[in-house]
Amino acid sequence: MNLNSQVVNLSGLPPLIIALRASAELKNNHGLDRFFAPVGPLLEAKRLAADLFGAKETWFLVGGTSCGIQASIMATCSPGDTIILPRNAHVSATAGVIFSGAVPKYIIPESNCDWDIAAGITPSQVKTALEESELDGRKVAAVFITSPTYNGICSNLSEISQLCHSCGIPLIVDEAHGAHFKFHSAMPNTALEQGADIAIQSTHKVLSSLTQSSMIHISRDIIDEERLHKCLHTLQTTSPNWLLLTSLDAARHQLSKNPTNIFNEAMELAAEAKTLINKTPGISVLDPSIFFPNFPIMDPLRITLEAWQLGLSGFETNSILHKSHGIVPELIGTRSITLAFSLGTTRDHVQGLVAGLKHLSDSLLPLQLKREKIFTQILPFGGNFHMDLTPREAFFASKMKLKIEDSVGKICGEVICPFPPGTPVLVPGEIINDRALDYLIQVINQGGIISGAADPTLSTIVVCKT
Ligand SMILES: Cc1ncc(COP(=O)(O)O)c(C=O)c1O
Structure with missing residues (x-):
């Protein structure tokens, strides 16, 4: 087996890149x-x-x-x-x-x-x-x-x-x-x-x-x-x-x-963007020290913002920003969107983002849309779930499909999660409750995607036979 371990690294390139090049030259089929x-x-x-x-x-x-x-x-x-x-x-x-x-x-x-x-x-x-x-x-x-x-x-x-x-x-x-x-x-x-x-x-x-x-x-x-x-x-x-x-x-x-400075520009751009976004009427950036005092530390390169004062859900904010300014958030939530800054972020991106948000604000603020328009239900993790089987027991149990309206009180047989973020709202083995279902239906109605479920429209749900 030729593992290319003898290739002499004079170029300073990473070892796998050198090996990949050598392998292509030698037409090495052995990996x-x-x-x-x-x-x-x-x-x-x-x-x-x-x-x-x-x-x-x-x-x-x-x-x-x-x-x-x-x-x-x-x-x-x-x-x-x-x-x-x-x-x-x-x-x-x-x-x-x-x-x-x-x-x-x-x-x-x-x-x-x-x-x-x-x-x-x-x-x-x-x-x-x-x-x-x-x-x-x-x-x-x-x-x-x-x-x-x-x-x-x-x-x-x-x-x-x-x-x-x-x-x-x-x-x-x-x-x-x-x-x-x-x-x-x-x-x-x-x-x-x-x-x-x-x-x-x-x-x-x-x-x-x-x-x-x-x-x-x-x-x-x-x-x-x-x-x-x-x-x-x-x-x-x-x-x-x-x-x-x-x-x-x-x-x-x-x-x-460049291990200590490589993120300097991204950090500066993120700080600049936060200041500019916070100056946009009707839009604000999540400040964890206010909303989550137990969690004051946050990644400086993530910006979570909301436009619910403009009457918009996260899904609606995303859809408008995407169509009008080509902005693609990292995560779309029911009430917010989260943007990720990284090594590829440029000042042009920040300007586009701020212009897109200003456009939203200028066009929607005068309409004074009510906040009630958006989600009434929030993450159903309030401790009202009950596990009847372990996830493994439920995963391997015999199953059947029920109409969603008949599934309340039954043992869930599949992972059901909005994607992103890929956080299950129902886990196999848990008793299906109204609150979780209401939340999932709202996610679908707002344009979110459900993954894990056999029927992503959730007309039916897979439950364990008991
Ligand atoms: C918190 C968290 N953990 C794990 C993962 C899985 O990561 P990967 O996509 O690299 O498999 C994700 C993906 O979005 C995530 O958000």
Whole structure:
């Protein structure tokens, strides 16, 4: 096998790019390295990434952060173990719970009705969940936290990791939206810096790698590396696309050239945009210190804004901005949109955004549309859900389809989540309630997309036969 490990690197280019070029020249059909047991340029690329991101070990992923989340849960939880996680964790965490057979103990995130946005998880919520689990005689095998959230809201991971470690429990952090935190002094501290044992990052979302490519980092000996490696092996393809892997190496290389200043321009542009947007009548930017005092730290490169004073839902705001100014938000919510600034953001983008918002304001403010026009229902995570079967039991149970109006009170047999953000409103095993259904119907009526359900129009719902 020619693994190109002997290629001499005189160019200073990333090892996988050099190997990719050499491979093309040599018409090498054997691949660039072994994906699951690298000995050549992939091993070197992984090592360089681990150094840069401050990890003990890093793996490159071709199945996105989703696959890293599933593997992390499988690597820490065995069937019957308890995992503590936020009820609004990404759907890949639900998949990890199903694969592993873990029993979820949910923490309900704080949420704000005006914005219809959930915040993070506080250390005291984790403490309570750990204490309750102990009282119930449950063995907690992992704590899973999403930080930052899609909207950029960060949890206090330092305190949470201390709590976990005082009980000998690993902390997994879904850091899909925080891969850039290491690269500017004004960014929040990274999950690894705050003591997380596993952090999974969508390099493709906030850095420059190709879609689908992510990284998983581990920091300490508390994680069984071999088990994690086996889980990644089980979940990932045996035919990885080397362009994805090479793009991870290239993204790492780009950052390592200028690790402290590379985000300067994006940071300046985001700060400038926030000031200008806040000056636009009828539109405001989410300030977490006002709406989420327990979560004062936010990704400076995420801007969540609302135009409900103009009578617009997030979906309507998106549709108008997209048609009139070609603006594509990162996330569309019921009452807000969230914009992501990154290495490619330019002043022209900011000017276009501000012009689009001014146009909205100028045309709609005089009409004085009422706020009642938009969503009456908000995220249904208020603790009124009840789990009758574990997600795994429900996933493998016999099922049938019912009309939506007949499904209330039945055990849900599928994951039903608006996408984005990919946060399940109903998880297999939960009792279907009116509030969740009302919310989902409103999402559809507002132009949102439902994923996970066999019938995305939700005329019917798959339930477990009891
Ligand atoms: C919070 C969060 N976690 C995990 C994921 C999954 O990431 P990926 O698309 O890289 O699989 C997403 C995707 O949007 C996300 O928003």
